[in-house]
Amino acid sequence: MQEEEFYIGWLAKAPPSFARRTRQFILVSVLSLPLVIGCLVYFQQGFSNGVFEYGKQTSLIGKFSPTPAPFLILESANQTNGRLTPQSILLVGVGKHGYFADPKEIPAGSKVRVDGFLIYREGKVALQVKSIAVLEKDSSVNYTPFASVLNAAPIRLQGEITDPKCFLGVMNPGEGKPHQDCAVRCLAGGIPPLLKVHDGDGKDAYYLLFGPNGAPLFPQIQQYVGSGIGLCGRIQTFDNWQMLYVDTTSIQRINKYALDAGPMCH
Amino acid sequence: MELATLLVTLFYLYGIIGCVFATWFVLRGVEQLDHVAKGISWITKLLFFPGSAALWPVLAWKLMYTRPENPANKH
Amino acid sequence: MALSYDPVHWTPHKRLYDRILIAFIGVYLLCFIGLQSIFHPDCTLETTVIRATGTLGFFMLHLILIIGPLCRLDRRFLPLLYNRRHFGVAMFLVALSHGVFNLFQFHAMGNVDPMVSLFTSNTQYGSLARFPFQALGFFALLILFLMAATSHDFWMKNLGPRVWKSLHMGVYFAYALLVMHVMLGVIQLEKSPVLIGMVGLGMFVVIGLHVAAAIKQSKIDAASERNIAIEAGQAVPEGFVYACEWAEIANNKAKMLLIGKENIALFRYEDKISAVHNVCKHQNGPLSEGRIIDGCITCPWHGYQYLPENGQSPPPFTEKLSTYDVFVKGTSVYVHPSPYPEGTQRIPAEISMVS
Numbered sequence: 001m002q003e004e005e006f007y008i009g010w011l012a013k014a015p016p017s018f019a020r021r022t023r024q025f026i027l028v029s030v031l032s033l034p035l036v037i038g039c040l041v042y043f044q045q046g047f048s049n050g051v052f053e054y055g056k057q058t059s060l061i062g063k064f065s066p067t068p069a070p071f072l073i074l075e076s077a078n079q080t081n082g083r084l085t086p087q088s089i090l091l092v093g094v095g096k097h098g099y100f101a102d103p104k105e106i107p108a109g110s111k112v113r114v115d116g117f118l119i120y121r122e123g124k125v126a127l128q129v130k131s132i133a134v135l136e137k138d139s140s141v142n143y144t145p146f147a148s149v150l151n152a153a154p155i156r157l158q159g160e161i162t163d164p165k166c167f168l169g170v171m172n173p174g175e176g177k178p179h180q181d182c183a184v185r186c187l188a189g190g191i192p193p194l195l196k197v198h199d200g201d202g203k204d205a206y207y208l209l210f211g212p213n214g215a216p217l218f219p220q221i222q223q224y225v226g227s228g229i230g231l232c233g234r235i236q237t238f239d240n241w242q243m244l245y246v247d248t249t250s251i252q253r254i255n256k257y258a259l260d261a262g263p264m265c266h
Numbered sequence: 267m268e269l270a271t272l273l274v275t276l277f278y279l280y281g282i283i284g285c286v287f288a289t290w291f292v293l294r295g296v297e298q299l300d301h302v303a304k305g306i307s308w309i310t311k312l313l314f315f316p317g318s319a320a321l322w323p324v325l326a327w328k329l330m331y332t333r334p335e336n337p338a339n340k341h
Numbered sequence: 342m343a344l345s346y347d348p349v350h351w352t353p354h355k356r357l358y359d360r361i362l363i364a365f366i367g368v369y370l371l372c373f374i375g376l377q378s379i380f381h382p383d384c385t386l387e388t389t390v391i392r393a394t395g396t397l398g399f400f401m402l403h404l405i406l407i408i409g410p411l412c413r414l415d416r417r418f419l420p421l422l423y424n425r426r427h428f429g430v431a432m433f434l435v436a437l438s439h440g441v442f443n444l445f446q447f448h449a450m451g452n453v454d455p456m457v458s459l460f461t462s463n464t465q466y467g468s469l470a471r472f473p474f475q476a477l478g479f480f481a482l483l484i485l486f487l488m489a490a491t492s493h494d495f496w497m498k499n500l501g502p503r504v505w506k507s508l509h510m511g512v513y514f515a516y517a518l519l520v521m522h523v524m525l526g527v528i529q530l531e532k533s534p535v536l537i538g539m540v541g542l543g544m545f546v547v548i549g550l551h552v553a554a555a556i557k558q559s560k561i562d563a564a565s566e567r568n569i570a571i572e573a574g575q576a577v578p579e580g581f582v583y584a585c586e587w588a589e590i591a592n593n594k595a596k597m598l599l600i601g602k603e604n605i606a607l608f609r610y611e612d613k614i615s616a617v618h619n620v621c622k623h624q625n626g627p628l629s630e631g632r633i634i635d636g637c638i639t640c641p642w643h644g645y646q647y648l649p650e651n652g653q654s655p656p657p658f659t660e661k662l663s664t665y666d667v668f669v670k671g672t673s674v675y676v677h678p679s680p681y682p683e684g685t686q687r688i689p690a691e692i693s694m695v696s
Contacts, residue, residue, distance in 0.1 A: 006632045007416075008644040009423040012353050021417035026361060029404055033369060036539070040396050041376040043533040047383040095450025171446070172385045176530035181462035181475060185451035188462075223464065227471060267461050274456040300499055306346045310493075313348055317490035321500075328499065 050121035050169030057115055057130065060089065064112045064132075068214035068243060069192045070099045072114050072127065087239035090126040090192075090208075092119075092165045096182070098190025099129050109138030121168040123240055124206060128165070154247060154265040157207065158230040158254055159197035161221060163187055164208065167194055180226030187218040187225065195231075195244060207235070207244040220248055228254045232265030284319035291318040291325060299329055346495050349427075358424040362431055369397045387446050394439035395527075399519060399543075401432040406516060406547045410554035416630065416641070423643060426492045429512075433482075433489035440482045443475065474526035481518035484511045494623070502625050520544060562599060581668050581675035587614060587692045588672060595638075597629035600678035605665055606631075607676065608638060608649045613689035615649035616665035616676050623660070651686040669693075 005015030014022065062074040070091040091099040091114065106112060113133045119126040163186035166174030173179060175196060187193050193209040209217050232250035236243040250265060292311040296303045296318075303311075318325060349355065373393040377384055405428050411418040448455035448462070463473040488509050490496075497505045523540055582600050590596045590609040597619055598605040606619040606629035617638065619629050626642030633639070637646035637655060647654055652662030661684030666677040669690040681687060 005417075006634075006639075007419050007423075007641070008634070008639060009352060009354060009420070009642075011644075014354065014420050018417045018420050021415065022420040025408075025411070025418060025421055030365065030368075033365075033372065036396075036400060037369065037372045037376060039535055039539060040392075041373060041380050043535040044381060044384075044392075044531055045533065047381050047388075049383050052385075097450075097452070172383060172388055173530065177471075177474070177525075178527050178530050179447070181458065181473070182447040184462040185448060185453075185458050189452045226463075267457070270460045271454070271457050274454060274460070277456065296495075300495065302498070303346055303495065307348065309348045310346050313493055314495060316486070317493070317496055320487055320490050324500070 047172045048121055048169075048174075050167070050172055050174070051119070052128075052169040053118045054128075054170075056117065058118050058127070059113060059115050060127065061111070061113045061135070062089075063138075064101065064106055064108065064110050066101055066103065066106075066108050068210045069208060070101060071241075072112070073239070075111075088241060090124075090164060090241070091116075091129050092126050092191055093129060093189070096165075096185040096189040096191075098192070100190060101132070106132065106134055107138050110134050111136040111138075119165060119169040122204070122206075124164070124168055126164055126168050128170075152234070154232045154234045156230060156232050156250075156265050157195060157197050157244070158228065159195045160228055161193050161195055161209070161225045163191050164194040164206075165191050167196070175226070177226055183225050184222055187222070190216070193217055193221060193225070205242070207233075207242045209233070209244050209246050211248060212245050214245065217246060217248070221251065224251055224253065230254045281319065284322045287322040287326065288315045288318035291322070295325070295329060299325065299332075346493070350494075354420060355424055355427070358420075359427055362428060366397065366401075366431060366435065369393075369400070373397070387442065391439060391442050391446065392527075394435050394442065398432055398436035398439055399523065401428065401435060402512075402516060402519065403543045403547060405429055405432060406512070407550050410550035413554035414550070414557060419641065429485075430489045430492055433485045436482055436485055440478065443478070447475070470525070470529070472521075472525050474522050474529075477518045477522040477525070481515040481522060484515040484518075488512060488515075497624060502620075502622065506625055516547070561597075578668055578675070580677050580679070581666070582678055584674045584676045586672050587669060587674050590614070590674075593633040595629040595631065597627065598676060600676065603665075603678045603680065605676060605678070606638070607667070607674065608633060609692070610636075610649060612692050613649075614667050614669060614674055614692060615687065615689040616667050617647065617649065617652045618663040618665075618680060618683075620662075621645050622654075622662065628662075650689050651684055653684045 005017050007014055007018045013019075060072060060074060062072045065071045065073055065088075072089045072091055074087060074089065093099045111134070113135055114127060114129055115132075116127040116130045119128060160175060161183070162175045162179065163183040165186055166179060166182055168174070171179060171182065174183075195207040195209055197205045197207065199205060209221070211217050211220075230250075230252055231244075231246050233244040233246040236245065247265065292314050296311065296314060370393050373396070374389055377389045377393070381389075405425060408418065408421045408425055408428075412422045444455050444459065448458040451458055453461070459479060460473070460476055463471070463475075465471040466473060488511065491500065491505065491508060500508070520540065524537075528537060528540070584598050584607055585596055587609060590607060593608075593610050595606045595608045598607055598616075604619040605616050606627075607614060607616050610633040617628065619627060621628050621640040621642065623640065623643055623645045626640045626645070628638055628640055628647070630641040631639045632641075633649065634646070636648070638649050639646050645654070645660065646658075647660065647662050650664075652664045654660040663680035663683050664685050664687045665680055666687055667690040668675040668677070669692050674690070674692075
């Protein structure tokens with residue numbers, strides 16, 4: 001009988017047939033690497049051009065408007081050396097927190113200088129506040145920051161809820177199922193929800209969501225974050241932002257982002 | 267949320283007790299449990315740390331209910 | 342063997358294997374991060390690292406899982422099995438970095454503890470499509486941690502081979518959790534059929550090889566049982582069961598027997614036949630697939646050795662196997678299927694070459 005080869009790990013050399021099989025396994029594994037990595041990288045759907053200028057501080061001067069979400073309304077549009085021409089900038093806090101100001105220290109309408117890190121995507125700009133300094137306190141009692149119009153008739157929109165901080169550039173992708181938990185955490189931290197509406201022509205529209213009276217929508221909407229929903233609300237436009245005051249009873253889950261009539265809004 | 271907080275707190279507690287136990291175990295207990303481990307190197311003991319921290323109830327139970335091995339009784 | 346514990350029982354093979362392993366991980370991460378920065382320059386570094394480590398860990402787990410059945414189908418793959426432990430620990434470390442990056446990225450710096458956030462941000466445990474997939478990843482990582490943390494021989498000895506093996510069979514549960522983690526997680530965003538196909542292909546290979554190995558093993562077991570059943574009527578002294586013709590066992594090799602619940606390895610050497618329990622004390626390796634080398638039964642998995650006539654490891658080692666009585670009549674070999682206490686000396690049955 002021909003003596004079969006036998007492998008013992010603690011011997012210095014494996015029998016030739018064992019060494020050959022081992023080499024074959026390693027070779028196949030290594031040769032599959034380019035294919036596996038190539039497919040994994042190439043077949044991702046792509047990423048947005050959102051930017052988070054972390055570590056690159058920007059200083060902006062404007063009026064502070066705390067409601068329904070904290071905004072900095074720039075006095076002159078070109079404070080970012082031509083990179084951006086925003087009129088109003090959403091202020092957010094560090095990590096997964098919104099920005100909150102004590103109304104006694106920074107009354108609405110005060111002229112402030114904000115230092116922080118810019119976050120921007122498709123004309124929407126936010127700023128992670130590092131520090132804020134009041135230059136002139138506002139003394140008027142009823143400050144109305146925006147020359148804004150509240151649409152009388154509610155409309156129905158379909159899209160996905162995420163958080164504007166990550167979506168605009170802190171994370172990429174800042175939407176979809178993998179980002180869902182983070183978006184919930186950001187909304188829980190006081191950042192207003194953002195509804196991304198896909199209009200079917202490849203262009204997206206974004207709305208900051210609030211309750212009917214401008215109150216925060218979290219945690220009612222927690223379960224709807226990160227998947228397709230439809231809802232009714234009234235739009236308020238100012239500067240380059242759109243606010244949507246949501247009828248919370250109208251929120252419902254949808255299967256696709258495709259626009260359809262859906263139930264009537266009241 | 268409250269339930270999750272409670273469970274996560276228990277998880278942390280388990281881990282902290284595990285780390286304290288594991289520190290003692292790799293310094294002393296390991297040699298009580300297994301005479302083969304007498305005089306083993308520092309690095310080897312360090313390798314036992316994560317497992318001791320994770321499985322501390324099993325090791326504690328074994329230390330309490332098994333007689334310590336006595337190499338003198340062995341043939 | 343368990344004479345003393347070292348961090349690693351280094352052998353030339355292990356050193357070579359580890360070098361290949363580290364190179365494999367390094368090349369994967371470099372290529373992934375490099376290609377990602379070329380094809381997706383807008384992707385943030387954190388996302389790239391999360392995706393690189395996640396995909397690498399999952400890929401490594403597939404390779405680890407197919408080594409076992411490959412060795413059962415063709416034992417010449419055994420050097421891979423012998424050195425698999427470091428592969429497993431390396432895979433855990435890659436998976437851990439994926440988990441830690443994710444926990445920090447998605448759950449840290451919020452209004453609750455990151456671990457609480459992990460389980461409470463998405464509470465839709467009742468829905469399949471919206472299931473909190475990160476929790477699945479956490480539990481899979483926990484299993485992989487337990488396996489990596491107990492991979493040293495110390496744990497095998499002190500937990501007992503049976504408990505240790507059961508714990509390490511948890512890898513299949515971890516694999517199932519991770520398939521769900523991928524399908525209910527990133528695949529809900531990255532819907533490319535190629536990516537879904539890759540997960541499917543991975544499952545097909547892993548399950549297919551396991552099924553093929555199980556079919557092969559069941560044929561061997563059935564053949565072994567059939568031989569015993571056919572010849573059982575010839576049993577001579579009371580309690581002894583016919584095993585085989587001694588000529589069926591090659592010199593210095595063994596035959597496996599399943600008699601009732603007893604799993605026995607019948608070794609032939611120097612015109613003698615001895616029987617010991619077929620399960621190695623180290624990692625439950627199949628001793629009947631081993632050899633007699635330098636007068637010792639040598640386990641095919643990690644080279645643990647035992648003397649055939651008493652089942653004891655040669656001094657200074659202390660492992661012991663159960664032994665069995667063997668009886669030879671003419672050309673037929675009979676075994677008494679009740680085991681003696683581990684390490685009991687039994688007189689080997691002599692075979693007469695003249696008959």
